[in-house]
Amino acid sequence: MPSCAVPRLQPRLVPKLELENEANPEPRIPNPHPRTLPMYWSRTFIPTMKETPEGAEIPSHILMLRAGLVSQVMAGAYTYLPLGLRSLTKAAQIVREEMDRAGAVELIMPAMSPVSLWEQTGRTEAFGNVLVKFDLPRPGRKVRVVLGPTHEEIITDLVSRQISSYRQLPITLYQIQTKFRNEERPRFGVLRTSEFLMKDAYSFDTDVESLGRSYEAMYKAYCRIFERCGVSYLPVEAESGPIGGDASHEFMIPSENGEDTVVHCPDCGYAANTEKAEIGPRGTERPAVELAEINKVATPGAATIDQVSAFLKCRPQDLIKTLIYEADGQPVAVLVRGDREANENKVRRLVGAARLELAAPGVIERVTGAPVGFAGPVGMAEKIPIYADCDVAAIANGVTGANAADAHLTGVNPGRDFEPEQYGDLRNAVEGDPCPRCSSRLTIRQAIEVGHVFKLGTKYSEALGARFLDSKEQLHPIIMGCYGIGVARILAGLIETSHDEAGILWPVALAPYEVVLVPMQVKDEATMHVARELHDQLAAAGVDVLVDDRDARAGVKFNDADLVGFPLRVVIGSRGLKQGKVEIKWRWDAAAEMVNLQGAAAAIARLVAEEKETAARFKGRGR
RNA sequence: CGGGGCGUGGCGCAGUCUGGCAGCGCGCCUGCUUUGGGAGCAGGAAGUCGGAGGUUCAAAUCCUCUCGCCCCGACCA
Structure with a gap:
């Protein structure tokens, strides 16, 4: 073990208490374990819960509360137990x-x-x-x-x-x-x-x-x-601001309940957040259909993509969405397919602006000559630069705003009816888009940002x-x-990525205690003696060990051990002791193993040290 | 900031629509039995029903206001 290893939370002797005991051999409060305090379940504070508290919805929240790791004080503030x-x-x-x-x-x-x-x-x-x-x-x-x-x-x-x-x-x-x-x-x-x-x-x-x-x-x-923490993480490229280039990465833990979205190529490993993610070359051939004439149709009250496509009975991807931005104060039009989202960072870079924001309604009305929701690239009131996402080039007989209230144009075709200043990659990547680095396809995953x-x-x-x-x-x-x-x-x-129905699965590196000792018969002096001996030897070997000395049924103690998720459980019971053995079991394994009591502490300490170093068993969990 | 849900012993909930003894499960305490995967029986303690005001003979329940918590969306160096 390197000298810089985590300082152990060592059991401390409590000399003061012992002195008191000397002076007064019968303390008023009977303490069954006078030598040490914090490593006994009954002497610490672990309020586990059988039921899920109201309001907790995602696994990490539920399990942290149920396992007695945290307690809520108010919205957004927790006590760490x-x-x-x-x-x-x-x-x-x-x-x-x-x-x-x-x-x-x-x-x-x-x-x-x-x-x-x-x-x-x-x-x-x-x-x-x-x-x-x-x-x-x-x-x-x-x-x-x-x-x-x-x-x-x-x-x-x-x-x-x-x-x-x-x-x-x-x-x-x-x-x-x-x-x-x-x-x-x-x-x-x-x-x-x-x-x-x-x-x-x-x-x-x-x-x-x-x-x-x-x-x-x-x-x-x-x-x-x-x-070292045993989490599966993904460094992703992020928006880099003034320095540009390869200047910002976020470290993500992919997880269903993450608040962030990352774009990832499973083949070449390209990874970026949505703001940053590039899209590879896209096909721009128009489908081979006959080009229709432009036709102005009334679309009263239909200003959003959903409303327009429902009203005209067409698909959102047949629409050309026209967004008016102000780039360093100058209005520009940005075109994306109706079912896609514009990416403002990409637009800002293509336009070469320092600042970019959606234009105010007044500006939009002035530029298009129509209320918000009816902008289109054909026949705008003012001549402004038009930038279009590559997808737009592949639209045949599209639908756009008519730059007039309550009206849209159908049969609009890029090239014939309007010509953008420039085509480019201007939208957020979606699942299945081409990878910008290889010939594979991008996947989209939710993730938790843990570092930046x-x-x-x-x-x-x-x-x-x-x-x-x-x-x-x-x-x-x-x-x-x-x-x-x-x-x-x-x-x-x-926890979000490492739990099962019973509770948390901790890697040794982060587990609150590395080993839980579970004496089965707490009132049996021989059993407790073995537990104390094992505890002292493990603690002396630098293992974080907790003894579940509660006089509770086996099921209660096993279930709590699973809930909290101590990586290694050692059961000390009369059955095993008759053969001079104790039972050890990794939290993520189904089967337990009997080991000789003789030399058990050294063997367990070795196992734990090895697992702490490599997390090999933890990472191989679930087979 | 917009939309929705919920506040009832420590925890999870029913009761609210249709006003009439404040209940259930878990936990907790006592005793007996039990004892290797959340025991059984018996007895017990514990609740200003989030708060304030109102209606009523009577309010957990109806009305008004208010506080808090949770979810979805917007926002997030």
Whole structure:
């Protein structure tokens, strides 16, 4: 085991209690286990539930509540109970170790910071209601404070004051700390909360090549983190903002209940989020049908794709959807097939604009000469550039708005009736689209975003004056990157993808306890003696072990063990003991195995250490 | 912010339409029996029916307002 392994939550001796026992051999509160406290089920706090609480809908939420990992305080805020805290701490510790290994340096910033810092970067505006703000009353004045939703401003302010030379760079700083975002709609248990534990790292470099190295180090650290946590993750390309290129990746856990959508090619491995995902070459041949004449038809009140296609009894894909955008203030028309969604990032790039937004109704009316919902590429009131998605070229006898109230045109054909400035890839990818990297087809999956790495550039360093002097005494803004991980989301994502009817399946690395010892006859001194011995030996060998010392029926204890999902269960019962054996069983295996009591602790410790290192059994679970 | 659902012992729920003793299951406490996959019997504790106001002889139930929770959508550095 490497020396940097997770520090064990070791059982602690309680000398004070022993002293008290010496002074008073009969304590008022009988304690059956005077030597140690926290590793006995009856002495810790594990409120498991047989029934699913009202309001919990997705597996991770249900199981975290039922297994006694968390308890809700209000919408979007949870208490981490002892078991949940242990897993959360383990995930955080893996993150910490890999950040350190990658050369990042830990610090911790306050959750509170002055509004003024956020005003300097314009992010009070950008965050809006998400930002938690309040006044702190001080003598004779008030201090406007925000609770950090992230810490670019604070860390950049720090660096601007402490770093001034290229000799102090590059450096990557990180913290693991509670963040606050007023989610207007918290949901999915621990997946979307207003207060959550996040690892946020920030890199500071002198040039773009150096930033690339810092970014690469974080990217690799993230892979190691999710690997060690036993989650199946997917790094996907994401929108990269000002730096462009390969400047942003999201780390996703594919899961039905994820809030994000990723586009993935199972053959070549291309993966991107919907905003970013490119689509490969598409066929643009028109079906071989006779081209009809343009015909203006009345479509009273039918302004949406659904209404128009229902009214005219045609398919949504026969419609040419015309969207009016303002690109850096200039109106442009964007055409996509009726059943597709325009992708604003793609449009912005093709048009070559810095800013792009849907035009206001007034602008649309001026440009088209019709109310919203009746725009079309043929006969607009104003001549504006038209950009069309490739699919549009393949439409024969399409339907478009007539640029007049309550009217559409049928029999519209690109090339004959209008000619776009340019065709391009302007829409969101859908299932079955061609892969942009190989000849295969794209799939669409839901996913949980657990991490994000991003090349920031100089936005914050310029706003907050974080500059360095190079070797030629020139001042430059420091080039930044930022890197986040939602720690609790690792747990929720893991559970979401690793559970069965009975409960959670933890990998050893994240399990609240690695081993649960289940003595069958709690009142039998011989059984309990073996349990205590095994416990002490395992604990001494560095295994996280919990003894279920409750005087409950076997079914209750087995079911709770399955619900919480301890990776390894050791049953100590009179049956086995008669033959000098105990039973061990991995949570994800159906069958148990009898092992000799003699040497059992060493054997179990070896198994657990090996499984913790490789997660081989966990990953091979379910056959 | 738009749409929908739900608030009744610790947990899950019935009762509300049609006003009339506040119930069921689980959990909890006591006793006896039981004891390797959520035991049985007997006894017991525990609820301002989310809150406020109103109607009524009488309100969990009807009316008005309000708070909270959950889901769908919009939004999400």
